[in-house]
Amino acid sequence: MDALERSVHEAPVIDRNGRPYLVHPISNGIPTLDPHLVREVVNGICQVADLADADVIATPVTMGVHVSTAVSLVSDIPLVVIRDRQYGFDDEYAFDAGDDRLYLNDVEEGDDVLVLDDLTNTGAFVAAITEALEEVGANVVDVVTVIRRVESEPVPMGHEVKSLLDVRVSEDGVEIVD
Numbered sequence: 001m002d003a004l005e006r007s008v009h010e011a012p013v014i015d016r017n018g019r020p021y022l023v024h025p026i027s028n029g030i031p032t033l034d035p036h037l038v039r040e041v042v043n044g045i046c047q048v049a050d051l052a053d054a055d056v057i058a059t060p061v062t063m064g065v066h067v068s069t070a071v072s073l074v075s076d077i078p079l080v081v082i083r084d085r086q087y088g089f090d091d092e093y094a095f096d097a098g099d100d101r102l103y104l105n106d107v108e109e110g111d112d113v114l115v116l117d118d119l120t121n122t123g124a125f126v127a128a129i130t131e132a133l134e135e136v137g138a139n140v141v142d143v144v145t146v147i148r149r150v151e152s153e154p155v156p157m158g159h160e161v162k163s164l165l166d167v168r169v170s171e172d173g174v175e176i177v178d
Contacts, residue, residue, distance in 0.1 A: 003040045004165055008147065008174045015171075022169045026146050027063050027119040041146055042070045044164040045116065050142040051075050054114035056107060058082055060097075060129060064118040067146060071116060080106050082129060093136050097128035109137030120145040120161060127157035150177050 004026075011024040011031065025033040026041060045067070057075075059068035060082045072079040083103050086094065093104040107113060113133050120126055130140045140159055148163035151170075166177040 003034070003037045004044070004146075005176055007034075007037055008165065008167055008176065011174070013169055013171065013173055020169045020171050022119075022147075022149075022167070022174060024119070024147065026067065029063065029066075033066070038067065038070055041067055041164060042074055045071050045144055045146070046074060048162050048164065049114055049116070049144045051077065051114065053112050053141045055112045056080055057114045057116055058104075058107060058129065058133065059116045060102065060125065064116055067118060068116045077114065080104070082132075093132060095128060095132040095135070097125050097132075100125075102129075102132070104132055104136065107133060107136055107138050111138045112141045113138045114141055115143045115159075117143075117145045118147070120148045120163065122152045122155050123157060123161055124155040126161060127155050130157060130159050 011022055013020050013022055023030055025031055054077050057068050057072055057077050058080045059065055061084055065081055068079055084100055086103050089105055095102055115129055117126055133140055143159045144162045146164050148166045149169055150166045151168045168175040
């Protein structure tokens with residue numbers, strides 16, 4: 001994880017609504033997303049995720065899409081993007097994740113789903129996604145995030161969230177947590 005660790009230390013931390021915010025290539029596309037970093041992240045996900053039991057990868061729009069697409073290409077597991085836009089298909093499932101209204105298609109009862117995301121803060125967003133997947137009858141086989149912020153108490157959910165890197169973000173920068 002050399003490139004990922006280096007990248008979090010090099011990424012700027014800004015004030016966003018009174019809270020230190022990490023502006024990282026994986027979660028924001030800024031600074032420039034280096035292909036070596038993406039390759040390292042995808043390899044890391046493939047090592048920690050339960051790919052053997054997954055029928056489909058589900059990822060929320062927007063910034064998890066590039067990483068999840070790469071994992072899909074490497075693993076040959078189809079990808080479903082959970083969108084913030086309604087299309088009105090018959091099987092479309094709408095749900096709330098915090099302030100966001102999200103829409104899920106193409107996940108069916110009995111599907112085994114790997115949930116991938118780029119960055120997890122409290123886990124509330126991922127918890128809403130896993131709950132929605134279970135409400136449509138899918139089985140969540142694994143939940144993986146690239147970077148997990150650990151300075152807040154995580155939201156309880158029925159799934160362990162695996163991460164490639166745990167960090168604390170402050171005005172002074174980023175601390176990697178073992």
